[in-house]
Amino acid sequence: MLEVKNLQKSYEKDRPALTDISFDIKPGTFVAIIGPSGAGKTTILRSLNQLIKDDDGQILLDGNDIRTANKTQLRKYRRQIGMVFQNYNLVERLTVIENVLHGRLGYKSTLAGVFGRYTQEEKEEAMSLLKKVGLEKFALKRCSELSGGQKQRVGIARSLIQHPKVILCDEPIASLDPASAQNVMELLKDLTEEYNLICIANLHQINMAKKYADQIIGIRKGRLVFDESADLLSEDILRTLYDQDITKELE
Amino acid sequence: MINSEENIIQKPKTPRSPQIKLHEQSLSRTMIFIVFGSLILITGYTLTHLDTAGVHVDEAFKGLAITLNQMFLQPNAGSDGVPLLLQALASTVMLSILTTIIGAVFGFLFAVLASKNLTNAYLGAGIRVAMAIVRAIPTIIWALIFSIVCGLGTTAAVLGLSFHSIAYLTKAYSESIEGIDKSTIESLKVTGAKFWVVVFQAIWPTIVASLVSWTFIRLEINFANAIAVGAAAGAGGIGYQLFVASGMSFDFHETGFIVYLVILVTFALEFIAVKIRQIYLNR
Amino acid sequence: MMQSPKKYLAHKGWHQTAVIALIGGIYVFGSWALNFNSVDGFIAVPKAFAWLGIYFRPTAHSMEYLPKIWQKLIQTVLLAISSTVVAAIVSIFVALLGSKVTGINSFVQTIVRGVASFFRNIPLVAWSMILLFSFKQSDFTGFLALLLMSIGYLIRAFMEIIEDEASETMLALKATGASYFQVIFQAVLPQILPSILSWILYMIENNVRDATLVGILTGTGIGFIFDIYYKSFRFDAAGMTVLAIIIVVIALETISNQIRRVIL
Numbered sequence: 001m002l003e004v005k006n007l008q009k010s011y012e013k014d015r016p017a018l019t020d021i022s023f024d025i026k027p028g029t030f031v032a033i034i035g036p037s038g039a040g041k042t043t044i045l046r047s048l049n050q051l052i053k054d055d056d057g058q059i060l061l062d063g064n065d066i067r068t069a070n071k072t073q074l075r076k077y078r079r080q081i082g083m084v085f086q087n088y089n090l091v092e093r094l095t096v097i098e099n100v101l102h103g104r105l106g107y108k109s110t111l112a113g114v115f116g117r118y119t120q121e122e123k124e125e126a127m128s129l130l131k132k133v134g135l136e137k138f139a140l141k142r143c144s145e146l147s148g149g150q151k152q153r154v155g156i157a158r159s160l161i162q163h164p165k166v167i168l169c170d171e172p173i174a175s176l177d178p179a180s181a182q183n184v185m186e187l188l189k190d191l192t193e194e195y196n197l198i199c200i201a202n203l204h205q206i207n208m209a210k211k212y213a214d215q216i217i218g219i220r221k222g223r224l225v226f227d228e229s230a231d232l233l234s235e236d237i238l239r240t241l242y243d244q245d246i247t248k249e250l251e
Numbered sequence: 252m253i254n255s256e257e258n259i260i261q262k263p264k265t266p267r268s269p270q271i272k273l274h275e276q277s278l279s280r281t282m283i284f285i286v287f288g289s290l291i292l293i294t295g296y297t298l299t300h301l302d303t304a305g306v307h308v309d310e311a312f313k314g315l316a317i318t319l320n321q322m323f324l325q326p327n328a329g330s331d332g333v334p335l336l337l338q339a340l341a342s343t344v345m346l347s348i349l350t351t352i353i354g355a356v357f358g359f360l361f362a363v364l365a366s367k368n369l370t371n372a373y374l375g376a377g378i379r380v381a382m383a384i385v386r387a388i389p390t391i392i393w394a395l396i397f398s399i400v401c402g403l404g405t406t407a408a409v410l411g412l413s414f415h416s417i418a419y420l421t422k423a424y425s426e427s428i429e430g431i432d433k434s435t436i437e438s439l440k441v442t443g444a445k446f447w448v449v450v451f452q453a454i455w456p457t458i459v460a461s462l463v464s465w466t467f468i469r470l471e472i473n474f475a476n477a478i479a480v481g482a483a484a485g486a487g488g489i490g491y492q493l494f495v496a497s498g499m500s501f502d503f504h505e506t507g508f509i510v511y512l513v514i515l516v517t518f519a520l521e522f523i524a525v526k527i528r529q530i531y532l533n534r
Numbered sequence: 535m536m537q538s539p540k541k542y543l544a545h546k547g548w549h550q551t552a553v554i555a556l557i558g559g560i561y562v563f564g565s566w567a568l569n570f571n572s573v574d575g576f577i578a579v580p581k582a583f584a585w586l587g588i589y590f591r592p593t594a595h596s597m598e599y600l601p602k603i604w605q606k607l608i609q610t611v612l613l614a615i616s617s618t619v620v621a622a623i624v625s626i627f628v629a630l631l632g633s634k635v636t637g638i639n640s641f642v643q644t645i646v647r648g649v650a651s652f653f654r655n656i657p658l659v660a661w662s663m664i665l666l667f668s669f670k671q672s673d674f675t676g677f678l679a680l681l682l683m684s685i686g687y688l689i690r691a692f693m694e695i696i697e698d699e700a701s702e703t704m705l706a707l708k709a710t711g712a713s714y715f716q717v718i719f720q721a722v723l724p725q726i727l728p729s730i731l732s733w734i735l736y737m738i739e740n741n742v743r744d745a746t747l748v749g750i751l752t753g754t755g756i757g758f759i760f761d762i763y764y765k766s767f768r769f770d771a772a773g774m775t776v777l778a779i780i781i782v783v784i785a786l787e788t789i790s791n792q793i794r795r796v797i798l
Contacts, residue, residue: 006623007464049709051705051708051709056683075711075712075713076711077711078708078709078710078711079710079711080708081709081711082709083706083710085705085706087702089703089705089706090703091703091704091708091721091724091725092725092726093724093727093728094274094724095273095274095275097271097273097274098273098274098567101273102706102707102710102712102720102721103710105707105710105711105712105716105720106710106711107711107719108716110713110715110716112714113712113713113715113719113720113721114716114718114719115718115719116273116719118273120270120271123271123273125272126270140272140274140275142277155706157712158706159710162711168709189711198593216477233735237550253668256721257631262581263578263606278796279728279797281620282793282796282797283727283728283731283787283797286731286793287731289620290615290619290734291618293612293615293619293683294615294616294620296612296620297612297613297615297616298616298620299674301674301677302672302673302674303669303672303673303674304669304670304671304672304673304674306668306669306670306672306674308557308674311669311670312668312669314667314668315664315665315669317666318664318667318668319664322664340568342568343538343566345567345568346564346568348560348564349560349561349564349565349568351759352557352560352561352564383784386783387743387745387779387780387784387787388776388780388783389743389746389747389779390743390747390775391746391747391757392746392752392760394779395760395764396586396590396776397582398577398587399582399769400576400578400581400582400585400787401574401578401582405568405569405570406570406571406574406575406578409570409575410575410579410582418563422678475658475744478657478659479657479658479659479747482659482751483659483747483750489651490657490659493657493659493660493663494663494751495636497663497664497667498666498667498751501667503664503667506660506663506664509658509660510660513656513657513660514652514655514656517655517656517713518651518655
């Protein structure tokens, strides 16, 4: 269970980026955060694993507040929260399996991590996860040789090997072609059910959000304007969310 | 998180499952390893065989500390006085600007003739080889060579610095030109425009920002080289004053003062370069 | 832009003319101030090459200088390599501390930036001379001069590489809960290694050339031997030295380019 209560953040004084954001998400739920550019979607996502330090509020993961954690505790929380990026953020020069294994670093002693020493179990798990995302043949390929969709699946495998409770996806399909985008969204949706995860994705494409998400959170100018099941997203709400008529995109 | 049933099925009956490799042997990995390894070995060899001419290194470092203290914490204009030093500085700055202009003009002409996407292969290759040779000879040696023919002085310094600038800028500019999209050139060629018209109407505007960047980088290099030529070839300017102060009269207070002047100029050059680059990038 | 197209083109034409006039003006003023005659200078070039062709040409006789020149040249290359490698080792640590991505805090970043640009902008002549004063005429002097200069350059270059190439992966690994050193060794270093190596190779080439200057000033390596031949009018031997420098520099450049092609 992830509970966010009264989250506040401003980058400049008197210009709040987030005002009083609160929502709950149950395990096994795929959540899409939608809203215009600059509304604060990325800020919300990145404050959930504290890559951005927010100003006030509570972020409770199974009842523990991530915001007040010290450095060691924060590392422990972060390894329970996987993250998938728009630009994949892989180490392009390393192989696919090495990048997947990076997800284990949070569990390792500093020294073992520094030298990249992984156990046989970890390597086997990495292989089976690669199989799951359909890339087992690419394990020894350099990431720079992969296509965008394949890179994103490596990114997803890297977050899964963390044994996460939550996966945060920051615009996961914004750099992908339509076919790869469908592919990645389906994968995320399936994994959410299979592992009983909380998966939160920032999305620009409303049709994608409606198609795959269980729950949709709408953000406008740093405020939460919608937080319901995906079926309840209506044209009216979209109009207030985006200040314009974009219902065409829905059809 | 793995399904435990699946795990059991996957585990082979052999006592140990085969090692999973993390990466294959690749040429680039091996190359990086070899190059770093040999560089470190060479360094180790050199450092252990370094000739220190019997100098006690610890005492020498103490001496160096005293010298640096005199230079940077107690600088003064020494016996030459501020006006003379400023005049010398101005002439060095002038020298570097002058040679950069010469380098840029000839460099651009040669770059156009040397770029693979513009000229015939033989002319281009000829120019590139010639420029590589000119570049391989250090500026100071060019200046010394010209000073035999023209005598020690400005002409030798200008020619010496210009030669290296031309070769350097030819390479830099022609790399910029070769980076231009083919269609830009072709679209003007099909209109029947003459070669130099294409150059100045299509190529020049496309790469002007990068030309300006490279030219200012060269200006900074030329300023450093002008100091070096002044010192080592006795061609005058602030470099010569620096050489006299630090190597003949051993006035390290004055050396420090000159170094501060030089640093001020380089900061100013960097500042101007950033400003002008911004103008050209925003247009 | 709100101007009419005609006005814009007219403005652009005027602007071009002004820039050309300004540069031309600087050239004329500079020539006058430095007492440089462009015509004389231009004529001097073919004269110089004709002279080079006669006097600088190595003869059969100058072959006997070759072993000595070769020995000094090898020594110079070794000095260039070792000073670059030591500078690179120092610089990578400092750059990690000082870059915006991996740095400790903004105070340290500012200090590192300041120190690097200070080191870079102190003229090589000044380093050579003050080191000569303390360390006398020895290889060690040449080594230190090149080292201090290279450190200034490499710190800046490495910081830019880290900021350009490693910031995204750095963020991803931080999000997995990896510790600082794990992120540095698993994400930052593997990512930037090829660019770092490319810069090291470039710096070695550059240091071989700079070593000539340092050598002339401090009496070491290839610069010293050129200076001796030059000052004693043994021009054929000086020519031989220049030829050897050309061969070595171009060989280094070619090898570096081949290495770059494989690793990048």
